Amino acid sequence: MDPEALSEVTLLRALPAPLRARIAPEVRRQHFPAGAIVVRRGDPASELFIVLQGRAEVLAPTPGEDGELVLAEIGPGGFFGEMGLLGGEPRSTTVRAGTALELAVVPATALAAIEQEDPVAALRLCRAMLLENVRRLRRTNEAVAAHFHELVRRLEHERLEGELLHLIVHDLRSPLAVCEAGLSQLLERADKYGPLTERQQRVLRRSRRSAIFVRQLVEEILELGRAEIREPRREWTTIAEILLEALPQCLARVEGPSLEEVADPSRIETVIAALAAQQIHIEADPATLEMPLLTDRLRMTQILLNLIGNALKYAPGWMAIRIARPAEGRMRIAVVDRGPGIPEEMRASIFERYRQHEAKRRGVPRGFGLGLAGAAQLVATLGGTIRAEPGDGGVGTRLVVEIPTHLPERTVPPGPPGAPAGG
Numbered sequence: 001m002d003p004e005a006l007s008e009v010t011l012l013r014a015l016p017a018p019l020r021a022r023i024a025p026e027v028r029r030q031h032f033p034a035g036a037i038v039v040r041r042g043d044p045a046s047e048l049f050i051v052l053q054g055r056a057e058v059l060a061p062t063p064g065e066d067g068e069l070v071l072a073e074i075g076p077g078g079f080f081g082e083m084g085l086l087g088g089e090p091r092s093t094t095v096r097a098g099t100a101l102e103l104a105v106v107p108a109t110a111l112a113a114i115e116q117e118d119p120v121a122a123l124r125l126c127r128a129m130l131l132e133n134v135r136r137l138r139r140t141n142e143a144v145a146a147h148f149h150e151l152v153r154r155l156e157h158e159r160l161e162g163e164l165l166h167l168i169v170h171d172l173r174s175p176l177a178v179c180e181a182g183l184s185q186l187l188e189r190a191d192k193y194g195p196l197t198e199r200q201q202r203v204l205r206r207s208r209r210s211a212i213f214v215r216q217l218v219e220e221i222l223e224l225g226r227a228e229i230r231e232p233r234r235e236w237t238t239i240a241e242i243l244l245e246a247l248p249q250c251l252a253r254v255e256g257p258s259l260e261e262v263a264d265p266s267r268i269e270t271v272i273a274a275l276a277a278q279q280i281h282i283e284a285d286p287a288t289l290e291m292p293l294l295t296d297r298l299r300m301t302q303i304l305l306n307l308i309g310n311a312l313k314y315a316p317g318w319m320a321i322r323i324a325r326p327a328e329g330r331m332r333i334a335v336v337d338r339g340p341g342i343p344e345e346m347r348a349s350i351f352e353r354y355r356q357h358e359a360k361r362r363g364v365p366r367g368f369g370l371g372l373a374g375a376a377q378l379v380a381t382l383g384g385t386i387r388a389e390p391g392d393g394g395v396g397t398r399l400v401v402e403i404p405t406h407l408p409e410r411t412v413p414p415g416p417p418g419a420p421a422g423g
Helices: 018-028 083-088 108-116 118-187 198-229 239-250 270-275 297-316 371-381
Strands: 028-032 037-039 047-053 056-061 068-075 096-097 102-109 235-238 282-284 293-295 319-327 331-335 385-390 397-404
Touching: 018 102, 018 108, 047 108, 047 118, 096 198, 102 108, 108 297, 118 198, 198 239, 239 270, 239 297, 270 282, 293 297, 297 319, 297 331, 297 371, 297 397, 371 385, 371 397
Parallel strands: 282 319
Antiparallel strands: 028 102, 037 096, 047 102, 056 068, 056 096, 235 293, 319 331, 331 397, 385 397
């Protein structure tokens, strides 16, 4: 960099001209487009950066949706990177180009030359950096305090909102059940309550559907709350046992014989055969179905209920439940349908609460956007992952869950014969 240009740099202006000329060949200009990362937290510190044009942002990571907090903005004449150099430690923050950015980059060797050749000038330089750091620290404190107060306000609002929602939905459950039962009695017990006209029956059936809809919403909201606060219960089970609990609850509206009408509903082989006749296929080898698992059976059952219920609601007609052999201690379960599918940009949002893919809402029963959100919450509490993919041949949707076969715990209860010991 030209020595005359260095004289225009505020931080270096106080250096004697011969000393500026001495370090000028080592100082370089560097440009960054807006949004580019200049240095990252944890990088080794070997340079001092002085802003010539534009604006740099000093970032700190934050939990939650915000992702990061701008601790300070540094404009022309400002600098950054000195703390790592002076302390001999890695970068403590990430710096991003807030706008198109032009920097003067001073390597550590040039700073060492200043200290060696003119200790007094080096002291002045350190004093100027210290005064700027004091001003920057004050601004940073203000930014952190404002962010903290916003977090406290938001958390208090969410806490009150959550408590109110829980009270409302909990108190709604009983009267809704009474309404649903009363409407069913009127529709189904003409011998007790008298005959109804077709018009009256239509009104009552519509009212009962609405009562069922709201009751299911209440139950799903309560289930989400329980999933968030209750610790998983670890117990020995198998995928076969979980399927035998989940499937009868999911298939009440599937045409054909109910599971209670099959020859032996307690045997997984019989159930698989009965479901295959209704285009619901369980694809897993017998050894995988009977392999011991140490997990929360209730939560695993609820995960399957949510995933299968979602497929039955939005993509009836054909479904496959595929259970793969565990790999690296994880069980993989995929529920595949041949429905309208989910665009790639929507695949993450379907696991958010109260979100529904628009294409799925056309021509299908109303939903709450809670079933898959509940499944995602339950999967997370078991240390697993869930994702949406295109279905077979790009048709429909594949919802994939991966769950540890053994939940970690301090003391593992005795397992069944042949079950591996340890959590």
